[in-house]
Amino acid sequence: MRFPPYCYLLLFRFLSSSTAFSEPPFSLRHLPATVSAETTAPSAPSASAPLHRRGRSRTASTSTTSVFETNPLKSLFGNVASSISNIQQMGMNQQSSELQALIAQVLASHNIGSWDDIRSALRAKQTPEETNFRDNLSKGYGKASPLHKLRLFDESNDENDVRVIFYRDSASWCPYCHKVWMALEEKRIPYRVEKINMRCYGDKPASFLRMQPSGNIPVAIIDGVTYNQSNDIMYALEKQFPDHKPLIPNDPKQRMKAQELLRLERTLFSAWMSWLTSRDSPNGRLRDNFVSVLNMVEAELSSTKGGFFLGENVSLVDFMFMPFLERMCASMLYFKGFLMRVAPGERTNYPALNRWFDAMDTLESYQLTKSDYYTHCWDLPPQLGGCVPEAGSQPFQNAINGIESGSWHLPLSPNNNGLEPDWAWAGDEDAAKREAVERMSANHEAIVAFASRGAGRSGFPRYGAPLADPNAVSNESVQPYVDAALKILAQKMLETDKNSVDEAMKELASVLKRAGGDELVEDVALSLAYLRDRVGVPRDMRLPAARQLRAHLNWARYHLMM
Numbered sequence: 001m002r003f004p005p006y007c008y009l010l011l012f013r014f015l016s017s018s019t020a021f022s023e024p025p026f027s028l029r030h031l032p033a034t035v036s037a038e039t040t041a042p043s044a045p046s047a048s049a050p051l052h053r054r055g056r057s058r059t060a061s062t063s064t065t066s067v068f069e070t071n072p073l074k075s076l077f078g079n080v081a082s083s084i085s086n087i088q089q090m091g092m093n094q095q096s097s098e099l100q101a102l103i104a105q106v107l108a109s110h111n112i113g114s115w116d117d118i119r120s121a122l123r124a125k126q127t128p129e130e131t132n133f134r135d136n137l138s139k140g141y142g143k144a145s146p147l148h149k150l151r152l153f154d155e156s157n158d159e160n161d162v163r164v165i166f167y168r169d170s171a172s173w174c175p176y177c178h179k180v181w182m183a184l185e186e187k188r189i190p191y192r193v194e195k196i197n198m199r200c201y202g203d204k205p206a207s208f209l210r211m212q213p214s215g216n217i218p219v220a221i222i223d224g225v226t227y228n229q230s231n232d233i234m235y236a237l238e239k240q241f242p243d244h245k246p247l248i249p250n251d252p253k254q255r256m257k258a259q260e261l262l263r264l265e266r267t268l269f270s271a272w273m274s275w276l277t278s279r280d281s282p283n284g285r286l287r288d289n290f291v292s293v294l295n296m297v298e299a300e301l302s303s304t305k306g307g308f309f310l311g312e313n314v315s316l317v318d319f320m321f322m323p324f325l326e327r328m329c330a331s332m333l334y335f336k337g338f339l340m341r342v343a344p345g346e347r348t349n350y351p352a353l354n355r356w357f358d359a360m361d362t363l364e365s366y367q368l369t370k371s372d373y374y375t376h377c378w379d380l381p382p383q384l385g386g387c388v389p390e391a392g393s394q395p396f397q398n399a400i401n402g403i404e405s406g407s408w409h410l411p412l413s414p415n416n417n418g419l420e421p422d423w424a425w426a427g428d429e430d431a432a433k434r435e436a437v438e439r440m441s442a443n444h445e446a447i448v449a450f451a452s453r454g455a456g457r458s459g460f461p462r463y464g465a466p467l468a469d470p471n472a473v474s475n476e477s478v479q480p481y482v483d484a485a486l487k488i489l490a491q492k493m494l495e496t497d498k499n500s501v502d503e504a505m506k507e508l509a510s511v512l513k514r515a516g517g518d519e520l521v522e523d524v525a526l527s528l529a530y531l532r533d534r535v536g537v538p539r540d541m542r543l544p545a546a547r548q549l550r551a552h553l554n555w556a557r558y559h560l561m562m
């Protein structure tokens with residue numbers, strides 16, 4: 001059956017606007033077309049964007065154009081005429097189905113079944129909590145997840161009792177949304193989520209702009225009243241939900257201390273922004289200023305009894321600091337080579353700050369919202385209009401971008417070679433792999449279509465975050481082969497027979513090569529790299545799972561291209 005071109009256009013727009021991991025495509029049908037999420041969309045932070053991130057530029061690659069112009073199997077047919085007859089079309093389809101049959105044989109001979117089979121194998125290895133994860137999503141029971149649209153926490157809450165609608169950014173990049181999100185979670189206030197794009201990676205729905213003409217997020221509607229500043233939302237939550245865990249202390253002295261600390265937070269923010277977005281003077285004025293404010297924060301934290309800014313209990317102050325301190329750790333290392341957060345047991349000038357991070361890591365409300373260095377180092381520049389790298393920062397950029405051995409290559413080195421502490425609380429390596437397979441297998445069709453943009457072409461208009469391309473066009477013709485590669489990869493992550501999966505990937509490569517030459521193999525490898533670079537934390541999965549997936553995508557590329 002042939003569809004008129006506009007159908008494909010609609011199909012591709014639909015696929016390309018979905019968040020591959022987190023948004024089951026069917027759910028998007030119910031949303032306005034402009035409410036669309038984009039899989040993590042790093043921007044180029046500097047001119048030295050890593051080579052592995054540059055896709056091949058393409059002019060034609062999808063079913064909206066001539067099938068023969070784009071067909072990766074074209075070498076089977078020689079240099080065909082541009083006008084396609086039905087007979088030729090049949091020939092191409094036949095070749096394609098023959099290739100798919102060969103690939104099915106390769107998979108079968110290594111006991112790699114359908115995605116349903118992969119999910120069954122996964123289920124057999126999951127803990128009860130992991131098994132319940134997807135069933136709990138619709139109501140938001142159990143542990144928090146960025147996938148929640150409704151968050152009821154447990155069965156004591158009813159959907160009709162929800163008093164808060166929380167508008168936050170689709171990619172989980174916005175620091176102001178981050179602090180509100182943590183407060184809602186810590187206070188266990190039931191809420192609904194509406195995801196809104198940031199300008200650097202998408203458009204905003206008209207209905208949102210009518211409510212919030214500036215377009216800024218976060219926004220919350222609490223008992224029908226709209227609040228459009230993060231701090232106002234945080235204070236309103238304290239006031240309107242007195243029966244929930246208080247985040248502002250009662251003691252007047254502590255309240256004064258909180259005000260003082262919140263002023264310090266803004267001073268630190270300014271010092272960070274000044275250095276991050278500028279080239280420092282030869283005498284290091286911006287660096288010195290940043291370090292002196294950071295030392296004040298360190299002094300505050302070393303003078304408290306208990307892990308948090310106001311002592312033993314987490315408070316609003318911790319949640320105000322966290323989004324920015326988390327982004328500072330990532331960006332200062334990447335752009336300036338300045339290390340704030342160290343791996344356990346390492347020496348640091350900021351021991352109290354590191355203890356505070358450890359204390360925050362114990363909170364479920366933080367665990368769910370925590371991002372990784374890679375995501376931040378690519379999400380900050382488009383939000384800020386650029387960050388300025390300084391001499392000496394290149395090795396850190398390489399490690400964070402997964403270029404150094406062990407950072408996104410198997411075996412993974414602990415704490416990314418000492419630069420980014422592992423998330424021990426998220427479970428062991430096998431748990432991380434199960435998480436990655438769960439997210440991938442639950443949404444494999446959208447993920448395959450998304451990855452195959454790597455062999456497709458970029459879209460128009462472009463958005464500020466260079467690797468966010470919601471209008472990019474997937475290369476439909478490579479999708480079955482990308483699908484096969486991802487199934488082998490999923491099987492490897494479930495740790496069955498190691499040698500067999502290595503062989504399966506090599507055999508896939510050789511079948512592809514015989515049918516479509518190096519170009520077809522390269523198209524599949526480009527698609528895997530496209531996906532690898534766009535796994536977002538926390539939106540798609542947690543860091544340990546993301547690192548495993550990125551490294552396994554590199555493993556797949558290696559076996560395909562060897």
Ligand SMILES: N[C@@H](CCC(=O)N[C@@H](CS)C(=O)NCC(=O)O)C(=O)O
Pocket residue numbers: 174175176197198199200215216217218228229230231
């Ligand atoms: N003062 C505001 C700041 C909010 C803000 O700047 N939000 C940014 C995102 S971090 C925004 O929505 N920018 C528009 C966009 O990127 O779409 C607050 O605290 O809520």
